[in-house]
Amino acid sequence: MVKVYSFDGCPWCDKVKKYLTARGVEYEVRDIEENADFAAECEKISGDLTVPVTTIDGKNFVLGFDKRKIDELLATA
C-alpha cells in the first residue's frame, strides 16, 4: 500500500494525492500534524518533518511533488 505523509493546507500534498488518484493508485493518507506517531514515522523515513513523503516500504521515498520520481517508485512495487 502506498502511504502519503502530509498535513492539511499543504498544496503539494494535495497534488500528490490527486496524481495518485488520477493514476488509479490506492493510497493511505498519514497526517503528521494530527498524529504524533505518523510524524515520528515521517521523520524516521526522510529525516525531517517535510511533506509530502510518498513511500511504499517505508525505506524508499519521494519527497515533494515530483511525478517522475513517483512513477519510478510505483514501478518498483
Added chain:
Amino acid sequence: MSIYDFTVKTKRGEDKSLSDYRGKVLLIVNTASKCGFTPQFEELQKLYDAYKARGFEILGFPCNQFAGQEPGSNDEVQQFCKLNYGVTFTIFAKGDVRGETAQPLFKYLTAQKKFAGFDMNHPIAALLLDALQKNFPEYLAGDGIKWNFTKFLIDRNGEVVARFEPTTTPASIAKDIEQLL
C-alpha cells in the same frame, strides 16, 4: 478604538484579549502556510529569540485562505512543505484574514496601514505578483492581506506603526523592532 480592544481565539478555542499584551512591542503575522515562504518561520523565530527578553512578542495567525495557491509551480519554488515545529512564539487559532469573513483584528490592521506595494527585489516577488494577477486579481485591489506572512508592527502604546508585505523578510525588520524596544 485600539489594538487592545480586540479579542482573539487561542489554538484551544479560548478567548484572549490583546490588552494582555499592553506595553509590549508586537509583531502580528498571518502565518498559515508552511510552504513557499517557510524560511520566514525560521527568521521570525530568530527575531523572537533575540528580543523577547526586552518585551517583544510575535502573534501568529494561521490562515488557509492562501493555501493551495503557491506562486508558480516550477523549480523556483520548493515543492514540499515543512511542519512548523520548533516555533515557540504564540500561534492562535486558524481563521480568515481577508475579505468579508476576515477576523476583525485584520480588518482593523489593514485599515490602519494600507498596502504600499511589494518589494520587487525579493526573489519571490515577481512570481507572487504574476500568480496574483493571473488567478486572484481581486486580491491585488484594495488594502486587504495579499498573501501569507504580512507583518504588522505595533509599538508599546498599541499604535500600528508599520506594515511589511510578504516580500519583506523578517530579518530585515530587526532594526525597526529595535527602535521600539
